[in-house]
Each structure stands twice: as C-alpha cells, then as structure tokens.
Amino acid sequence: MKIIWYIRSIIMTFFIPVLVLVLGPSAIITKLIFNNRNTDTFFLNIWGRLNCWMFGVDVQVEGRENIPDEGCLFLFNHSSFYDVFAICAAIPESRFGAKAELFKIPVFSHTMRMMGTLPIARNNREEVYKVYEEAKTRFHNKEKFALSPEGGRFYGPHLFPFKAGPFLFAMSAGVPVVPVVITGAYEILPKNHILPNKDRKNRTIHLKILKPVPTTDFERANRQQLQFTVYSKMDPIWSEYYDKHLMPATVALPKATTKSESTN
Numbered sequence: 704m705k706i707i708w709y710i711r712s713i714i715m716t717f718f719i720p721v722l723v724l725v726l727g728p729s730a731i732i733t734k735l736i737f738n739n740r741n742t743d744t745f746f747l748n749i750w751g752r753l754n755c756w757m758f759g760v761d762v763q764v765e766g767r768e769n770i771p772d773e774g775c776l777f778l779f780n781h782s783s784f785y786d787v788f789a790i791c792a793a794i795p796e797s798r799f800g801a802k803a804e805l806f807k808i809p810v811f812s813h814t815m816r817m818m819g820t821l822p823i824a825r826n827n828r829e830e831v832y833k834v835y836e837e838a839k840t841r842f843h844n845k846e847k848f849a850l851s852p853e854g855g856r857f858y859g860p861h862l863f864p865f866k867a868g869p870f871l872f873a874m875s876a877g878v879p880v881v882p883v884v885i886t887g888a889y890e891i892l893p894k895n896h897i898l899p900n901k902d903r904k905n906r907t908i909h910l911k912i913l914k915p916v917p918t919t920d921f922e923r924a925n926r927q928q929l930q931f932t933v934y935s936k937m938d939p940i941w942s943e944y945y946d947k948h949l950m951p952a953t954v955a956l957p958k959a960t961t962k963s964e965s966t967n
Contacts, residue, residue: 708902708903708904709901709902711759712758712900712901713898715757716897716899722753722754723811723814726749727811727814730746730814730818731813733746734817744796745795746818747791748792750788750791751789751791751793751795752791752792754785754788755785755788755792758899758906759903759904760788760900760905760906760908761907762907762908762909763909764793764909766911766912767912769914769915771879771915773879774842774843774844774847774878775842775873775879776847776848776872776873776880777790777797777847777849777850777880777912778849778850778851778869778880778881778933779849779882780851780884780885780937781851781853781855781856781857781885782857782858782888782893783858783889783894785892789910790883793910794912797847797849798818798820798846799821799849800823800834800848803822803825819846828868838872839872839876842877850868850872852866852869852870852930853865854866856894858889859945860942860945861938862934862937862938867926867930870926870929871923874918874921874923874926877919878918879916879918881912881913882913882916882937883910883912884910884937884940884944886909886941886948887907891906891908916929916933
C-alpha cells in the first residue's frame with residue numbers, strides 16, 4: 704500500500720504551489736476590497752486545512768481555552784514546515800514571522816505581506832528588532848503572532864535553546880507569551896524533504912496550547928528567566944513524545960538552556 708501513498712504524495716505536492724497561485728491572488732483582492740482581518744484569517748485557515756487534507760493529515764488541538772482574548776505571542780517548537788500548516792488550520796487568527804528569503808517568491812511574498820507576516824532576517828539582528836518594533840502596535844488591536852523561539856527547524860531529544868528576540872518582542876509590547884508544543888509534524892515532512900507523508904495514509908499533528916505566561920512579571924534584565932520558564936514548560940512535553948517515537952536517524956541536540964546560559 705505504501706506505493707499508493709507515495710504516488711499520492713507526488714501528485715499532491717504539485718498542488719501546493721497551485722494553492723498559492725489560486726488562494727494568493729484571491730486573498731489579495733479580498734484584502735483590497737474589504738480590508739478585513741477576518742477575511743485574512745479565512746484564507747489562512749483554508750490554506751492550512753487544504754494542505755493537511757491533501758496528504759491525509761489530521762490536526763488535533765488541546766488547550767484552546769488557554770488562548771487569551773487579548774493580543775499575544777504564540778511560541779511554538781519548529782521541527783517541520785507542517786507546523787505552519789497545522790497552526791493555520793488550528794489557530795488561523797495568528798500571524799507569522801517568516802524568513803526574509805521567502806519574501807522573494809512571486810505571489811507568495813505579496814500575499815504574506817498583505818496578510819501581515821513579519822519578514823525575519825535571521826542574520827541581521829538589528830533588522831529583526833526593527834521589524835518587531837514596528838509590529839508592536841498591532842498587539843493593541845488584539846492581533847496574535849506565532850514565532851519559533853528556536854530560530855529554525857530542529858528535531859532532537861530536546862528543544863533547541865531559545866533565542867532572545869521573540870521574548871524581547873513580547874516583553875516590550877507587554878503581551879503574554881503562549882507556549883504551543885507541536886508533535887507529529889516532523890514525521891510528515893522532515894527538514895530537507897519535499898514529499899509530505901509519503902509512506903502512510905493518515906497521520907496526526909497534535910497541538911498542545913499551554914497556559915499563557917505574563918511577560919509583565921519580568922523585566923528586560925531578567926529576560927533569560929522568562930526564556931527558561933517557557934522552555935521548562937515546553938521541553939518535557941516534547942521530550943516525552945520524542946522518547947516514545949524515537950527516530951534512530953536523528954541527531955541529538957543540546958539538552959536545554961539554563962538560567963545562566965547566554966542566548967542570542
């Protein structure tokens with residue numbers, strides 16, 4: 704039966720850019736006409752759901768009651784690009800930060816800008832902080848963002864040490880951070896692979912939304928304590944999952960960040 708799912712994966716992979724070409728201009732036109740955040744959310748939700756449906760991926764959410772009504776910053780572990788599809792399907796009201804290179808892709812880049820996606824230049828810290836500073840006011844309109852504090856896609860027995868940027872972003876805006884642990888996405892599309900879910904009919908991505916962590920309880924000087932607090936909530940959940948679904952081919956990564964450990 705695996706050959707059937709392999710063929711499905713090949714065929715459906717060709718439809719991923721087709722979805723962008725169809726939904727992208729539709730979202731842009733709708734934005735220009737209505738300029739309504741709800742329509743943006745609708746298209747993000749459709750994009751996420753269709754990319755999951757095409758490959759037999761089900762998204763399950765636990766802890767939706769922990770999403771605050773106010774603006775907030777979702778912090779999610781990032782092991783696969785399917786994390787993004789899963790969040791769009793489950794928490795479509797959130798807006799992402801995406802690496803600056805993606806903003807060079809025709810249609811897709813313009814759609815991301817119209818949707819309020821933040822361009823993240825990973826090798827230019829000053830530019831990243833500038834983008835964060837310009838976006839802070841959007842929290843006051845109850846907007847929600849989703850960023851990966853690991854700074855990229857990683858997979859190992861422990862989460863990669865968290866970067867400082869997302870925490871400074873939330874702290875300077877005075878909004879809570881909401882930890883989100885995503886499991887099951889790596890098996891669907893590991894880093895440097897192009898065919899999602901090529902060996903199974905169905906797979907499940909699970910999002911566990913944890914209780915918000917108020918950033919107003921921390922000052923800039925003890926930002927690392929906030930990082931450690933969030934890491935300590937997320938890492939045990941991820942590690943437990945990893946132990947139960949161990950992939951021998953994966954490479955072990957640093958165990959954990961500590962209070963005294965310096966992060967970028």
